[in-house]
Amino acid sequence: VNSQMITFGTSTLASNTITQNSMLxxxxxxxxxxxxxxxxxxxxxxxxxxxxxxxxxAIASGDFSYQVRSREKGEIGVMVASMREIPVVLxxxxxxxxxxxxxxxxxxxxxRYDVGTxxxxxxxxxxxxxxxxxxxxxxxxxxxxxxIASDRNFTIIYSNKVACASIGEKAASFTCREQxxxxxxxxxxxxxxxxxxTREVQTGEFAIIPHGTRxxxxxxxxxxxxxxxxxxxxxxxxxxxxAIKSKQRTMLSVANEASSISARVAPAAEELAAQGEQTARGxxx
Numbered sequence: 001v002n003s004q005m006i007t008f009g010t011s012t013l014a015s016n017t018i019t020q021n022s023m024l025x026x027x028x029x030x031x032x033x034x035x036x037x038x039x040x041x042x043x044x045x046x047x048x049x050x051x052x053x054x055x056x057x058a059i060a061s062g063d064f065s066y067q068v069r070s071r072e073k074g075e076i077g078v079m080v081a082s083m084r085e086i087p088v089v090l091x092x093x094x095x096x097x098x099x100x101x102x103x104x105x106x107x108x109x110x111x112r113y114d115v116g117t118x119x120x121x122x123x124x125x126x127x128x129x130x131x132x133x134x135x136x137x138x139x140x141x142x143x144x145x146x147x148i149a150s151d152r153n154f155t156i157i158y159s160n161k162v163a164c165a166s167i168g169e170k171a172a173s174f175t176c177r178e179q180x181x182x183x184x185x186x187x188x189x190x191x192x193x194x195x196x197x198t199r200e201v202q203t204g205e206f207a208i209i210p211h212g213t214r215x216x217x218x219x220x221x222x223x224x225x226x227x228x229x230x231x232x233x234x235x236x237x238x239x240x241x242x243a244i245k246s247k248q249r250t251m252l253s254v255a256n257e258a259s260s261i262s263a264r265v266a267p268a269a270e271e272l273a274a275q276g277e278q279t280a281r282g283x284x285x
């Protein structure tokens with residue numbers, strides 16, 4: 001038994017030594033492999049962070065064309081995907097603002113950005129755009145003259161506060177003929193049609209009958225152009241001449257009456273002069 005135990009102990013010690021050496025070798029290999037994997041992961045993260053840094057710098061400088069080339073998974077991938085959405089949202093905002101600007105350029109001065117479609121603080125950006133639009137519209141609303149914008153179909157798309165008081169608050173979507181009683185609207189004598197055709201400002205005087213009230217007005221029609229310089233709408237600035245024309249007619253009537261009286265007085269004066277001469281001859285005789 002002792003002999004067998006000695007032999008078995010020796011064999012066990014040799015096996016243990018081999019096992020220890022194997023474990024040390026495996027541990028070393030695992031350590032090296034872990035270091036290599038860690039290095040690969042760190043290099044990948046550093047590469048992603050560098051790519052994102054360049055991307056953020058491009059966005060900050062206004063370059064939305066730069067694309068993040070990294071394709072990562074997990075939380076880093078989610079972060080990269082979120083970063084990619086930033087220029088997409090900004091491009092959408094720019095496209096919407098350009099569409100809005102073109103609409104306003106063609107006379108729809110009360111069109112505004114629907115900030116409810118924007119997430120988070122992007123809604124503040126849309127609100128700033130609306131504030132800018134309101135600043136210009138408030139100036140036009142404060143004008144003491146009626147201002148009306150119509151599209152190429154002669155449908156009213158904007159009217160300032162003074163115009164709304166004359167033609168109604170709900171004038172938009174109705175034609176100029178319906179709201180102002182201008183029978184020239186849409187015809188060859190229409191100043192708006194002439195302005196779009198000639199691409200120049202047109203001015204004229206005529207009578208309109210908004211809601212049954214006759215008004216004599218002077219109208220200046222200005223063509224409105226889109227981004228391709230196509231005249232697709234017009235805006236009209238209206239001056240009410242009713243009181244002035246009434247006074248002019250009164251003055252003309254008085255002048256005509258005075259002329260008639262003068263015409264009657266002249267022969268009477270001549271006849272009176274002749275009678276005076278004859279009366280004077282009597283005493284001389």
